[in-house]
Amino acid sequence: MDIELIDVSQNEFEQVFIVVKQGIFPYVESLFGWDDQFQRERLASSYLPQWFSWILHGGERIGLLCSKPYEDAQHVHLLIIFPQCQGRQLGAAVMERLHQEAEREGKCRVTLSSFTDNHRAIRFYQRLGYQVVEEDQAFVSMSRPLGCDLGLNKVVNGEL
Template identity: 30%
Template structure:
């Protein structure tokens, strides 16, 4: 699905029965990055996503009434966690992820909450999050964590 011009992005609440579609999209979107670090395992990716799946915190990313990805934002006591942001590979590089971040930033700012995100080491998402104002927070063996303060 190639989007021309600026995308009109909306977020639509996910439901429990969306799990299969969401996990398939996650595996598709993460495949290249996970292969790059030698950690692509669809069964493991599925298990990890199932363990943390919460439909109430998950929204479909819709572009021109078509599903282009999904985002998961979970509340915490002192920050919001941007737990997942996946855009289908054929929809990447079109400003969709940036448009989603604008919406999530507005929500975080309205609550005066910092927004935390983790990105797989060596993934292009590290540059994406830094480009959009996230600051380095910490790193672990496989992931790098960033934070964005509320505006």
């Protein structure tokens, strides 16, 4: 599937905020209450701009990915596929691309967390091989092993 990840430019913060709000508002609102100013400040201070990518399919913007690299893992903070683009396996294609890139970079696993009430997202990630590693009232933490966590030789930048 023709998925591209394009860096979000610094002047697109408001567009990113709108997409993030669209994606997580119901969950944040029910747990903590939504406050635009607080969420804007949190987005600006807790997430680095280079973690964000616009997701394109066939040249059309279909969503947003926020992913943070760690030494041996890649952590997905947000995967938001626009509502009109959902149900077409685009999220699965984005995650497959992320898994391949993370493995190429020598990562052993991909981790993420989801709101406990976001049952659709949890089922989606479980279908992709993610397992729940921790759960509380608000969040479910999940992990999916890659090659080196499965006992395969670790590949870094294309070399063993």
